[in-house]
Amino acid sequence: MIEFRRVTKQFPDGTVAVEDVDIVMPPHKTTVLVGSSGSGKTTLLRMINRMVDPTGGQVLIDGMDVATQDPVQLRRGIGYVMQNSGLLPHRKVIDNVATVPLLRGVGKREAYAHALELLDTVGLDRSLADRYPSQLSGGQQQRVGVARGLAVDPNILLMDEPFGAVDPIVRAELQQELLRLQGELGKTVVFVTHDIDEAFLLGDQVVIMQQGGKISQAASPAEILAHPADDFVADFVGADRGKRALHVTEVDGRNVVVDADGRPAGVLTS
Amino acid sequence: MNWLWSNLDLVGELMLVHLALSVPAIILSFVISVPIGWLAHRYRWSRGVLLSLCGLLYAIPSLALFVALPPITGLSLRSPLNLVIALTLYGIAVIVRTSADAFDSVEPDIRQSATAVGYSAVGRFWGVELPLAGPVLLSGVRVVIVSTVSLATVGAVIGVPSLGSLFTDGFQRGIQAEIVTGIVATIVLALALDWASVLIGRLLLPWSRPSASARRLSVARVERVDAA
Numbered sequence: 001m002i003e004f005r006r007v008t009k010q011f012p013d014g015t016v017a018v019e020d021v022d023i024v025m026p027p028h029k030t031t032v033l034v035g036s037s038g039s040g041k042t043t044l045l046r047m048i049n050r051m052v053d054p055t056g057g058q059v060l061i062d063g064m065d066v067a068t069q070d071p072v073q074l075r076r077g078i079g080y081v082m083q084n085s086g087l088l089p090h091r092k093v094i095d096n097v098a099t100v101p102l103l104r105g106v107g108k109r110e111a112y113a114h115a116l117e118l119l120d121t122v123g124l125d126r127s128l129a130d131r132y133p134s135q136l137s138g139g140q141q142q143r144v145g146v147a148r149g150l151a152v153d154p155n156i157l158l159m160d161e162p163f164g165a166v167d168p169i170v171r172a173e174l175q176q177e178l179l180r181l182q183g184e185l186g187k188t189v190v191f192v193t194h195d196i197d198e199a200f201l202l203g204d205q206v207v208i209m210q211q212g213g214k215i216s217q218a219a220s221p222a223e224i225l226a227h228p229a230d231d232f233v234a235d236f237v238g239a240d241r242g243k244r245a246l247h248v249t250e251v252d253g254r255n256v257v258v259d260a261d262g263r264p265a266g267v268l269t270s
Numbered sequence: 271m272n273w274l275w276s277n278l279d280l281v282g283e284l285m286l287v288h289l290a291l292s293v294p295a296i297i298l299s300f301v302i303s304v305p306i307g308w309l310a311h312r313y314r315w316s317r318g319v320l321l322s323l324c325g326l327l328y329a330i331p332s333l334a335l336f337v338a339l340p341p342i343t344g345l346s347l348r349s350p351l352n353l354v355i356a357l358t359l360y361g362i363a364v365i366v367r368t369s370a371d372a373f374d375s376v377e378p379d380i381r382q383s384a385t386a387v388g389y390s391a392v393g394r395f396w397g398v399e400l401p402l403a404g405p406v407l408l409s410g411v412r413v414v415i416v417s418t419v420s421l422a423t424v425g426a427v428i429g430v431p432s433l434g435s436l437f438t439d440g441f442q443r444g445i446q447a448e449i450v451t452g453i454v455a456t457i458v459l460a461l462a463l464d465w466a467s468v469l470i471g472r473l474l475l476p477w478s479r480p481s482a483s484a485r486r487l488s489v490a491r492v493e494r495v496d497a498a
Contacts, residue, residue, distance in 0.1 A: 051386055076388030086383025090401045090477045100387050132477045148387065158386075 307369025
């Protein structure tokens, strides 16, 4: 479990990135931080592995304040996946996946064997192991990034807009892949995105952030749609317009669901 | 050409001597410039001072430096070591800015990602920053190689033998073939070392060169994407 207690981050130049944030991120669930740029969502994520230290409050992992832990050791125990994969361009795929186990002193043979298994896990062919990242497609690179994040079998997986730079078709594929993986592995995932659709698709808990690093609402997607906390949230999720404002019309005795523009979205089956 | 045939031994020997002067200077200036360049990259405020100071070294006339060094180092004017030190200083002047640029060229995203997965500061320098700075560092080394090999000839004027001795001797004795030989031999040596450095770069930085096999792979990739 990850817990933020009254966490504030003010940068030296005076900008407040995160203000007085309290959140609990339940174990084995996916928490998605969503908001536009400048809402402090990435800052919040980076406080978990001490890439950023808060100027006020505490971040706790399973009750332990991360500030009391050595940052390097802490990071080696937490999976991290970032936009543009963040792979080391001078190391082969297999070395990239094995990076953190090797840093932790696992033997080479064991680390490589496990890295090959991880390529299977994320749906990559083992023949890619000897390529350099630049020889892979964007989607493949991102899968390697996920494999690297899983390499030490961490309890926590931090994902910073991991699918932001790939095209929509590949993104949809990667999202489904992540749902499948999460179903199998049950990690505590913290996922940052600015895409509300992605947030609703992946999140067990969705945290909506607004400018200045404040939380507008943290709840399940259904609750947020049913009871948006304020106008900002209602507007952000588009609850009253477009494809989310669904209503039912009867066509030849069946209940057809249509969106705000009258386009059919599906049929009510019960 | 007659002069060359009857003096092949001498030219070969001077080439070796020339190598023994240049190679240590090239390696030393590289080894010293890397940490200076890293400091200039890491601490912005130091950049202007460090780079300007090192760059200024190049403004010192070479003969003046050769003569000024012995009282400081306690070496004799004609000691080859004296020349190596001078060449190293010039080498630093040439490469230090490139060295700073080399570390600047490492993408911040990559550095961040290395930190995020748990590289320590030292591990990140050796495992990530230095190798990724490699291609730009190599381009700097190539300039140092050519400039050092050429500058080493000046040592002949103060009596440190090198291929430059062929110029001074040929000039004094009016043997044109000797002068030409000296020039050509210097250029050949510089080219050979340059070529060697590129070769070493390919071995150490295999990822930086889009090879024929990489191009084949990218074609295969397009086909796979189409199939998928």
